[in-house]
Amino acid sequence: MSNGTTSSDRLLGGRCFCGAVHYTVRDEFAYALNCHCSDCRRTTGSAFKPVAGIERGKFAVSLGADQLLIYGDATGHDAHCRKCGSLLYSLVREGAFVHVAMGTLTDDPSIRPTMHIFVGSKAPWYTIMDDLPQYEGHMTQTPAG
Numbered sequence: 313m314s315n316g317t318t319s320s321d322r323l324l325g326g327r328c329f330c331g332a333v334h335y336t337v338r339d340e341f342a343y344a345l346n347c348h349c350s351d352c353r354r355t356t357g358s359a360f361k362p363v364a365g366i367e368r369g370k371f372a373v374s375l376g377a378d379q380l381l382i383y384g385d386a387t388g389h390d391a392h393c394r395k396c397g398s399l400l401y402s403l404v405r406e407g408a409f410v411h412v413a414m415g416t417l418t419d420d421p422s423i424r425p426t427m428h429i430f431v432g433s434k435a436p437w438y439t440i441m442d443d444l445p446q447y448e449g450h451m452t453q454t455p456a457g
Contacts (some may be wrong), residue, residue, distance in 0.1 A: 322338070324418075326400065330393060330395050330396035332376045332394070334376060335401070337370060337410075340366060342367070344426060345365075346363075347429050348431050348434035356415075359434070361413060371401065380393070428446045430447070
């Protein structure tokens with residue numbers, strides 16, 4: 313970066329559609345991917361959910377925590393804005409990681425999705441057009457194809 317900062321020095325912002333909930337996250341994502349599972353498709357209303365994964369302690373709701381609608385429990389849930397319904401993040405991996413819904417970021421992260429997961433249950437009307445690796449299920453399973 314031209315101003316002498318590194319990605320680990322950067323704090324990114326994000327928010328819901330109506331602006332009631334804001335969050336900050338370090339630009340230190342461990343991975344980014346496109347999830348095609350039926351839960352992510354239903355939660356977003358889209359063909360897939362682009363997520364960036366990060367350790368829980370590097371993410372914080374900075375405004376409107378009382379406006380969150382949590383679907384799930386303390387070790388795994390989806391967090392939506394109670395007012396507009398935007399899916400902001402998911403708490404995953406026994407509560408250790410946050411999957412930030414990349415579409416809610418207001419700043420440009422240094423990471424980009426590197427794979428597609430759960431393509432075995434992707435929307436039949438959607439064709440993946442890029443060359444990223446595709447996995448039938450989770451990213452730890454054998455690539456599709």
